[in-house]
Amino acid sequence: MSTSRLWRTLSAFNPSTRLWAPMSSRNAQIQRTQRPGPLSLTSWNVDGFSPRAVSRAKLIIGHILEEPKSPDIIVLQEVTPNVRASLLGDARVRAAFLATDAEDQTAFENVPFATMTFLSSARFASSLDSQKEGDGIKGGEKLMLGRVSRMVDIIPPTAPGTVLRLINVHLDSLGDTLHYRAQQIEILADVLREPGCGGGIIAGDFNAISPEDGGLVDKNKLVDAWVALHGRDTDGATWGVGVERRGGLGPGRLDKVAMMGLKAEEIEVLCPGLIEVPRPGEKSLEIPWSDHCGLRCTFAI
Numbered sequence: 326m327s328t329s330r331l332w333r334t335l336s337a338f339n340p341s342t343r344l345w346a347p348m349s350s351r352n353a354q355i356q357r358t359q360r361p362g363p364l365s366l367t368s369w370n371v372d373g374f375s376p377r378a379v380s381r382a383k384l385i386i387g388h389i390l391e392e393p394k395s396p397d398i399i400v401l402q403e404v405t406p407n408v409r410a411s412l413l414g415d416a417r418v419r420a421a422f423l424a425t426d427a428e429d430q431t432a433f434e435n436v437p438f439a440t441m442t443f444l445s446s447a448r449f450a451s452s453l454d455s456q457k458e459g460d461g462i463k464g465g466e467k468l469m470l471g472r473v474s475r476m477v478d479i480i481p482p483t484a485p486g487t488v489l490r491l492i493n494v495h496l497d498s499l500g501d502t503l504h505y506r507a508q509q510i511e512i513l514a515d516v517l518r519e520p521g522c523g524g525g526i527i528a529g530d531f532n533a534i535s536p537e538d539g540g541l542v543d544k545n546k547l548v549d550a551w552v553a554l555h556g557r558d559t560d561g562a563t564w565g566v567g568v569e570r571r572g573g574l575g576p577g578r579l580d581k582v583a584m585m586g587l588k589a590e591e592i593e594v595l596c597p598g599l600i601e602v603p604r605p606g607e608k609s610l611e612i613p614w615s616d617h618c619g620l621r622c623t624f625a626i
Contacts, residue, residue, distance in 0.1 A: 333473050336427035337446065338419035345413060345427035361468055361482060361626060363590055364448065366398040368528045368580060369619035370495070373403035373438035376602045381614045382408040383415070384600060389619070390417050396621065399443040400493035402530045406433045409441060421446060425473065440493045440529065442477060444470070449479070476516070481523065481626055489586065489626065490517055490525030498532045506532060507541055514545035517585045524586020526624065530617065531581045542583050550582040550589035550622050563594060563618040582622045595619035 336345040367389050371382045382404075389399060399422070404412070412418055413427055422443040426432045432439040450467040471478030471488050478488040492513055497505040510531075517525050527547070533539060542549045551561045562576035582592060597614035604610055 333425055333432070333475070334428050335423045335425060335444065335470065335473050335477070337423050345419075345424065347428040348423075361448075363623050363625045364398060365394065365396040365621065365623045366400065366526065366528055366582065367392075367396040367595070367619055367621045368400045368402075368493075368530075368582065369595070370402040370530045370580065370615060370617035371404060371408060372615035372617060373405045373408070375612060375616065377600060378405055379407050379411045381600055382411055384598060384614045385619070386412060386415060386418065388595070388598070388614075390421075392621070395421065395445070397445040397448040398491065400491075400528050401441050401443075402493070402495040403438045404441045405438045406430060409433060409439075412441065412443075418443065423449060425477070440495055442491070442493045444477070479525075483626075484523060487521055487523040488525075489523055492516070492525065492527045492529075494527055494529040494531065496530065496532045498530075498534070500534060503535055503537055506538060510541045510545055510547075514547055514585070517547075524584070526587055527583045528581070528620070528622070530579055531583075533579050533581065534577060542581065547583040547585055548587075548589065550584060550592045550624070551578065551620075553589050554592050561594060563620060564616060566596065566618055580617060580620050582620060584624065588625045589622060590625055591621075591623040593621050595621055
C-alpha cells in the first residue's frame with residue numbers, strides 16, 4: 326500500500342473559500358484534563374449497488390442528522406464517488422462535521438466504493454479550531470485528534486500519553502471467505518492493543534453472514550455492544566429486514582459495534598424508509614434507502 330493511501334487527513338469546510346480544507350492533526354496536544362461526556366456514533370452501510378444511490382444517501386444522512394440529537398461520529402460504508410460528492414456538498418455536513426477523504430479522491434480510485442468517517446466539530450478539536458480566539462476547546466467538551474489513516478486516533482484528556490482508536494470497517498463479504506474476516510478482525514483487535522493505544526471502537530459492516538462469524542468478536546476479546554446491552558437472544562438484525570432474499574437467507578446482524586476499553590451505554594437499530602424508483606412503462610417500485618439498517622450507539626470513555 327502506498328503512503329498516499331495509508332495516511333489520510335481530516336478536512337473542515339472553510340466558508341470563506343467554500344472548499345474543504347485539509348488540516349494537520351498528527352501532533353495535536355491536549356488542552357484540557359476534564360473527562361468528556363458520552364459520545365454517540367451512527368454507522369450505516371448506504372448500499373452502493375441499488376438504484377438512486379445519491380438520493381438514497383441524502384435520505385439516510387438526513388435521517389441521521391434529524392435524530393433528536395445529531396451523533397458525534399458518523400461512519401458510512403459503500404460510499405460511491407457520486408455519494409461522496411453529495412455528502413461533502415451537504416450544507417448540514419459542512420457546518421457541523423470534520424470529514425475524512427474530503428481532500429482528494431485517492432481512496433476511491435479503482436474501487437466501486439469506500440468508507441467515510443465524519444466527526445462532529447462541536448466535540449472534536451482540529452488545528453483550525455486552535456487558530457480561533459475563544460473557541461472553547463480549553464475546559465470545554467472537545468477531544469483532540471491524533472493521527473488519521475484508515476482509522477482516527479482520539480486523545481483521551483484523562484490519559485494524554487495514550488490514544489483511543491476509531492476504526493470504520495467493511496469486512497470481506499463473500500460466503501466462502503470466513504477465514505479472511507477472521508484474519509481482518511484479529512488484525513483490528515491487535516491494532517487496539519498496540520503500545521500507546523488504550524483501546525477503542527470498531528464499527529461498521531462486519532459482514533457476519535455465517536454462524537461462525539458470531540464468535541469472532543468474542544474470540545478476539547472485544548466487547549460486542551449489542552450483546553453487552555441486549556444479550557445474545559435478542560434480534561438486532563441489520564440486513565435482510567422485512568424483505569425476501571435469494572437462497573433462503575434470512576435477516577442477519579451483519580453490522581456491529583465492537584469495543585475495547587470503552588463502555589457501551591445505549592445501542593439501537595435504525596430502520597430505513599422507502600424511496601420510489603421510476604420504471605418506464607411500468608409502475609414505480611419502492612425500495613429501502615439501503616439493504617442495511619443503521620446502528621446508533623452511545624458510549625463512555
